[in-house]
Amino acid sequence: MPDMQVSLVAAITLDGKIAEVSDQVSLDWTSKEDKRFFVQKTKEAGVLVMGRTTYETIGRPLPGRLNIVMTRSAGDFTNEENILEYTAQSPEEILNQLSSRGFEHVVIAGGSQVYSLFVRAGLVTDYFITVEPILFGKGVPLIENISPTRLHLVEKKMLGEEAVLLHYKSL
Numbered sequence: 001m002p003d004m005q006v007s008l009v010a011a012i013t014l015d016g017k018i019a020e021v022s023d024q025v026s027l028d029w030t031s032k033e034d035k036r037f038f039v040q041k042t043k044e045a046g047v048l049v050m051g052r053t054t055y056e057t058i059g060r061p062l063p064g065r066l067n068i069v070m071t072r073s074a075g076d077f078t079n080e081e082n083i084l085e086y087t088a089q090s091p092e093e094i095l096n097q098l099s100s101r102g103f104e105h106v107v108i109a110g111g112s113q114v115y116s117l118f119v120r121a122g123l124v125t126d127y128f129i130t131v132e133p134i135l136f137g138k139g140v141p142l143i144e145n146i147s148p149t150r151l152h153l154v155e156k157k158m159l160g161e162e163a164v165l166l167h168y169k170s171l
């Protein structure tokens, strides 16, 4: 595995969901402070990796960053080099390629399938999780089908009045 910081960045409900349904526009229930944090983190890294479903809820590449979209049908889409790149590569291959292109930090931006793939492969070094004051009672989980994984809390801070940002590291 390349020597890279791999940051999983997500906003969750208090009951651990990232969306009510998978085609929901991701951030219509999150705080403006969390949106600001997401922009800052992804700009700092310069690159974010997301699943096709998440990309389609956003609908356009996020400016000023390389947007990598995971899909098993990468050949059906048109890449815009250094802006929007579709890939069917494995998480390991994606990180190796980004590392060889000079990236030292990458944000894994979801959704659940993509978070789970990177965590399952043991590739995530940092977790930046914003807990928003809302319950869905159903919906898309942050991560699923992984083995129990212990983490180490590095930092906690308020984002605005009611959301809490937690930074954990892998052991």
Ligand SMILES: NC(=O)c1ccc[n+]([C@@H]2O[C@H](COP(=O)([O-])OP(=O)(O)OC[C@H]3O[C@@H](n4cnc5c(N)ncnc54)[C@H](OP(=O)(O)O)[C@@H]3O)[C@@H](O)[C@H]2O)c1
Binding pocket: 009, 010, 011, 012, 017, 018, 019, 020, 021, 022, 023, 024, 025, 026, 027, 050, 051, 052, 053, 054, 055, 057, 070, 071, 072, 073, 087, 088, 089, 109, 110, 111, 112, 113, 114, 115, 117, 140
């Ligand atoms: N709250 C948050 O912070 C946050 C962040 C991100 C997303 N979300 C929400 O999460 C939801 C989407 O999550 P999701 O789990 O349904 O979908 P997702 O992870 O965004 O995307 C799933 C897609 O990724 C591709 N994919 C999955 N595994 C792959 C592999 N091994 N190789 C290549 N491509 C692969 C497939 O695309 P193809 O079908 O094209 O093959 C699959 O359909 C949305 O509602 C979004 O708003 C929330």
